[in-house]
Amino acid sequence: MxxxxxxxxxxxxxxxxxxxxxxxxxxxxxxxxxxxxSSPASGGGRFQSWSTGSSVQLLSDVTAEEVPRDPCGIDELDRVLGGGIVRGAVILIGGDPGIGKSTLLLQALSATGERRKVLYVSGEESPQQIALRASRLAVDPSRVRFLAEIRLEAILPAIRKEAPEVVVIDSIQTLYTEQVTSAPGSVSQVRECAAQLTRMAKETGTAIILVGHVTKEGALAGPRVLEHMVDTVLYFEGDTHSSYRMIRAIKNRFGAVNELGIFAMTERGLRGVSNPSAIFLSSYRDDVAGSCVLVTQEGTRPLLVEVQALVDDCHGFQPKRLTVGLEQNRLAMLLAVLHRHAGVAAFDQDVFLNAVGGVKIAEPAADLAVILSIVSSLRNRPLPEKLVVFGEVGLAGEVRPVARGQERLKEAAKLGFARAIVPRANAPRQPVEGLEIHAVERLEEAVAFCRG
The missing domain is CATH 2.20.28 (Rubrerythrin, domain 2)
Structure with a gap:
């Protein structure tokens, strides 16, 4: 042997x-x-070109055409995808177990199946389980074709025979090909199965959606090259104990990245939220110290998010710096800037930050809101009523402008806010109705205004 x-x-x-x-x-x-x-090399043309008979040509001879999109019937998902599903696109969607990936895709397939031919390939659940979910979601099961299979050699012929326009593979870690001797879910199996499915999508024009597992760190399981092979990478975010879910585009060859779609989990599945700012501010009170409303930008959508800070005396040898939904390393930098340029010291205090609602904020426009919430908590004094804030803070204490300032202000005015602290360069030329705007150039100006 x-x-x-x-x-x-x-x-x-x-x-x-x-x-x-x-x-x-x-x-x-x-x-x-x-x-x-180790998998031995196999013949039979395992690695083949996506197209045959290609020749070198000038890029100027290629006709640039707008990529047609097919809306999937769920507005928030279409927003993240850039308007809909593109023919021949390969989409990878990942998230924690039980967060709603299969639920959302079954709803999307049912809506798409009204006008397109779709196929659901499941390697984790039986047909009876999928049927029970469809009954619970009140979707039309007659629109969705179903295949329970994990062998790639059986899935590829079925796709060619059925010729669907959209295929869901749930999940890529359960598939295996006989050309690789390792177990399903291994690096080589995931890489090879994804490569063959991607090749078929480009050859036939079938859009393929791959469901991926995630690791303990929250990254997609399997080789990192998997994200480079596909056209779009989507991540499900949110706490499984909360009723709200967020889906974010990390990579999208056919649209903008960092778009955010927000859903509410109901008895009938996931429902899109048209006004997410109202959700994030549903329990907001402006008479509480340490609370500040930030206008952040997620793709093309402005969102109002409450930033909470708690500053307390340090009872140990090292002060704690903890953040939830915000960048922790940036907090230390902002505390140093606050001390150096505004004279507010917190070196002997524990500082805790939280972005309410489970949203993750990565843009530097949150700097000014973070600093003002810390000052409010440290002095145990609420900020002025109906105040919104945005702006990046530099190491020299200057307040830098951010993108799409006009859209942020209009969103704040629409939700009933009366005051705004913004960078000087973001001050609008025309006044915004119902909004009193205070433009600042330095950090100390913003802190002095909040002190009254």
């Missing part, structure tokens, strides 16, 4: 090495090597 040969494969770059090492020699990542069975 021939001895089974094993290699160690990196989960980040899919590089292989014959011995285990703490650091991947290919990409430098630590503790990412896992033992896999």
């Amino acid at each position: 021939a001895k089974i040969k094993t290699v160690y494969t990196c989960g980040e770059c899919a590089g292989q090495t014959p011995k285990w090492q703490g650091q991947c020699p290919h990409c430098g990542a630590w503790n990412t090597l896992s033992e896999t069975v």
Whole structure:
């Protein structure tokens, strides 16, 4: 009996090495090597070109046409996708277990199946389980074709025979191909199955949606190259104990990235939220110290989010700096800027920050709101009533402008806010009805205004 040969494969770059090492020699990542069975090279044209008969040509000879999109019937999902599903696109969607990936895709397939031919391929659930979910969601099961299979050699012929326009694979980690000898879910299996499905999507024009598992750190499981192979990468965010879910585009070759779609989990499945700012501010009170409303921008949509800060005496040797939904390293920098340029010291205080509603804020426009909420909590004094804030703070204490300032102000005025602190460069030329705007150039000006 021939001895089974094993290699160690990196989960980040899919590089292989014959011995285990703490650091991947290919990409430098630590503790990412896992033992896999070495798969022998197989014939039969395993790696083939997506197109045949291609020739070199000038780029100017290529006709640039607008990519047609097919709306899937769920407005928030269409927003994240950039207007709808593109023919031949490969979409990867990941999220924590039980967050609603299969529920959303079944709803989207049912809505799309009214005018398009769709196919749902499940490697995790039986037909009875899918039928029970469809009954609970009150979707029309007659619009969705279903296949329970994990062998890629059976899935590909079924797709060619049925010729659907949209296919959902739930999930990519459960599939395996006989051309690779390792177990389903391994790096080599995920990479090869995704490559063959991507090749078929480009050849036939069928849009394929892949469901991916996530690791404990929240990243998509499998090789990092999987995200580079697909056209669009979507992430489900939110707490499973909350009724609200957020889906964000991390990569999109056919639309803008960082678009955010917001859903509410109901008994009939996920429902899109048309006015998410009202949800994030549903329990907001302007008479509480340490609370400040930020106008953030998620893609093309302005959102009003409450930023809460709690500053308390340090009872240990090292003050704590904890954030939820905000960048923790930036907090330390902002505290240093606050001390240096506004004379407010918090070096002996524990500082806790929270973005209410489970939303994650990455843009620097939150700097000014974070600082004002800290000052409010430290002095135990609420900020002025009906106040919204946005602006980036530099190390020199200057308040820098941010993108789409006019749209942020209009959204705040629409929701009934009366005051706004904005960077000087974002001050509108024409007054915004119902909104008193205070433009500042320095951090100390904003802190002085809030002190009254």
